[in-house]
Amino acid sequence: MSAPPLEVRGLVKRYGDLTAVAGVDLTVEPGDVFGCLGPNGAGKTTLLRMTLGLIRPSAGHVRLFGRDPQLGVAALEGVSGFVEAPRFYPYLSGRANLELLAALDGDGAAGRIDEVLEIVDLRDRARDRVGGYSHGMGQRLGIAAALLRRPRLLLLDEPATGLDPAGMRDMRELIRRLAGQGMTVVLSSHLLAEVEEVCNRVAIIRRGHVVYEGSLAELRRTAGVAYRLRTTDDERAARICAAQPGIAGVAPGAGGGLTFRAESERAVGELSLALAEAGALVLELAPQLATLEDLFFQLTEERPVAVAA
Amino acid sequence: MTPGVAVVYRWELRKLRSQKRTYLGLGAAAIVPLLFVLALVLRGGESGPRDVAFGRYLHDTGLAVPLVLLLFGSIWMFPLITALVAGDIVASEDHNGTLKTILTRSVDRERIFAGKMLAAMSYAILAIAITGGVALGAGILASGLHPITSLSGTRVSSGRGLVLVGASLLVYLLPILAVASIGLLLSTVTRNSAAAVVGTLMVSLLLQLVGILPGLGALRPYLLSTQFDAWMGCLRTPVDWAPIVRAAWVCPLYAVPSLAAAALVFLRRDVAGG
Numbered sequence: 001m002s003a004p005p006l007e008v009r010g011l012v013k014r015y016g017d018l019t020a021v022a023g024v025d026l027t028v029e030p031g032d033v034f035g036c037l038g039p040n041g042a043g044k045t046t047l048l049r050m051t052l053g054l055i056r057p058s059a060g061h062v063r064l065f066g067r068d069p070q071l072g073v074a075a076l077e078g079v080s081g082f083v084e085a086p087r088f089y090p091y092l093s094g095r096a097n098l099e100l101l102a103a104l105d106g107d108g109a110a111g112r113i114d115e116v117l118e119i120v121d122l123r124d125r126a127r128d129r130v131g132g133y134s135h136g137m138g139q140r141l142g143i144a145a146a147l148l149r150r151p152r153l154l155l156l157d158e159p160a161t162g163l164d165p166a167g168m169r170d171m172r173e174l175i176r177r178l179a180g181q182g183m184t185v186v187l188s189s190h191l192l193a194e195v196e197e198v199c200n201r202v203a204i205i206r207r208g209h210v211v212y213e214g215s216l217a218e219l220r221r222t223a224g225v226a227y228r229l230r231t232t233d234d235e236r237a238a239r240i241c242a243a244q245p246g247i248a249g250v251a252p253g254a255g256g257g258l259t260f261r262a263e264s265e266r267a268v269g270e271l272s273l274a275l276a277e278a279g280a281l282v283l284e285l286a287p288q289l290a291t292l293e294d295l296f297f298q299l300t301e302e303r304p305v306a307v308a309a
Numbered sequence: 310m311t312p313g314v315a316v317v318y319r320w321e322l323r324k325l326r327s328q329k330r331t332y333l334g335l336g337a338a339a340i341v342p343l344l345f346v347l348a349l350v351l352r353g354g355e356s357g358p359r360d361v362a363f364g365r366y367l368h369d370t371g372l373a374v375p376l377v378l379l380l381f382g383s384i385w386m387f388p389l390i391t392a393l394v395a396g397d398i399v400a401s402e403d404h405n406g407t408l409k410t411i412l413t414r415s416v417d418r419e420r421i422f423a424g425k426m427l428a429a430m431s432y433a434i435l436a437i438a439i440t441g442g443v444a445l446g447a448g449i450l451a452s453g454l455h456p457i458t459s460l461s462g463t464r465v466s467s468g469r470g471l472v473l474v475g476a477s478l479l480v481y482l483l484p485i486l487a488v489a490s491i492g493l494l495l496s497t498v499t500r501n502s503a504a505a506v507v508g509t510l511m512v513s514l515l516l517q518l519v520g521i522l523p524g525l526g527a528l529r530p531y532l533l534s535t536q537f538d539a540w541m542g543c544l545r546t547p548v549d550w551a552p553i554v555r556a557a558w559v560c561p562l563y564a565v566p567s568l569a570a571a572a573l574v575f576l577r578r579d580v581a582g583g
Binding site for chain 1: 311312316317319320323324327328405406407409410411412413414415416417418577579580581
């Protein structure tokens with residue numbers, strides 16, 4: 001069986017007293033578009049830096065197709081990407097920057113410069129100095145530089161950050177297209193919409209820990225189904241809900257009434273019965289799907305899941 | 310096949326060719342001798358620094374001009390020109406974030422470092438060559454190509470004088486390359502271009518100060534600053550090899566540990582900035 005594109009086990013990075021990454025385990029399978037999601041400072045970028053061999057782990061290890069990036073750049077064969085914003089030599093043109101990187105890559109990368117410029121739609125500006133590029137153009141040049149290596153695993157750190165809405169749309173479209181060609185993509189982001197649109201699996205990172213890893217669908221399922229409840233006596237209903245087995249996350253609803261999560265439909269039925277017996281007659285009881293944002297905040301801020309309006 | 314040091318070196322040179330900083334240093338290396346000769350011509354007669362070696366021959370032969378400039382340049386000009394690139398070549402990449410860009414390609418850190426080191430050394434060599442060449446050319450235009458009197462008081466033909474000037478420039482490279490090594494170390498360790506450039510110059514000046522402190526005379530032969538005078542051994546009759554040989558082993562005492570420490574830091578460092 002071939003090794004997965006990315007495998008992380010027990011990865012820790014400490015800077016003095018600060019633990020930026022605290023024992024992360026992850027596995028990215030071939031063909032995944034894997035999102036590392038977390039608020040700023042969660043440890044996503046540190047994780048990617050260790051993945052690319054730019055910084056040394058304090059403990060644990062990373063394997064790229066079974067190879068250790070700490071042992072040298074040979075482990076990066078078939079792997080490319082960028083950490084934080086892609087950086088280039090501002091006094092050289094976009095093409096010259098790519099020529100430099102292609103020279104450092106060898107393996108015929110120089111022959112792919114026109115092709116990758118075409119993919120990221122930068123051919124017309126390739127002879128301009130990078131110092132004059134917009135942020136979006138820099139991001140696209142970063143993708144072009146990554147594609148020069150014909151990666152099987154593409155690592156992108158916040159690829160849509162700083163882009164205007166059209167640029168963000170184009171970037172997502174590009175990532176989807178690359179994934180459609182069989183490339184495994186790992187992207188870190190704090191933009192929920194970006195992850196929701198392009199990723200099939202996510203790891204949610206909070207203070208250096210992975211608090212969730214799996215599919216988005218599974219994430220929604222594990223969060224439980226949220227409900228909106230309105231009764232003739234919401235105050236009494238809230239007390240009954242709080243005491244009812246299988247019911248959690250009871251909170252006032254945005255437009256009145258209550259919201260809660262139920263672990264099963266049976267728990268909802270039993271709640272309905274309990275409310276009727278207590279004299280709090282049900283006026284409205286409707287399931288609500290939690291958004292990814294709700295789940296994200298729940299996991300990263302330890303806040304109860306709120307339902308969509 | 311993985312690209313080698315030659316590929317990195319070639320690209321480091323291309324990067325240097327594209328930066329204004331490079332031309333600032335090389336421009337100074339060319340302009341200073343031109344201004345020096347222009348001042349000599351304009352002031353005419355007996356003008357010039359007559360109290361330094363070869364100063365009194367500046368109006369007699371163009372061969373004296375590069376030699377006088379070697380004396381003056383060792384105080385701060387050549388260390389500064391050298392530090393402009395050696396102190397910047399790693400630190401600027403770290404600061405701009407391009408270090409992470411190149412370290413995630415197919416060339417390992419050892420080769421990246423070696424390419425940068427060779428580029429910094431090449432620049433220093435070019436700067437000395439430019440100063441020497443321009444000084445010699447301008448000097449010959451102003452004073453002609455005539456025999457020169459050696460430090461031993463013997464007349465040296467203009468042809469042999471040219472060879473000795475060339476040899477002097479080569480010997481002068483020994484301490485210059487040691488300065489470049491110190492610059493590279495500071496560039497790698499400080500990750501700050503300005504600090505590395507100024508730091509290199511300060512180290513050079515500090516060593517000169519140590520050389521004039523009373524009671525430290527025994528140290529003087531082993532100071533890097535003293536090696537800047539080793540070339541004078543070429544201008545004695547017969548050639549005095551002692552200072553040249555000493556420079557040949559003292560300068561590596563400064564250069565090799567600096568380069569080794571720089572390489573160690575570069576290979577093991579976390580690239581977390583940018």
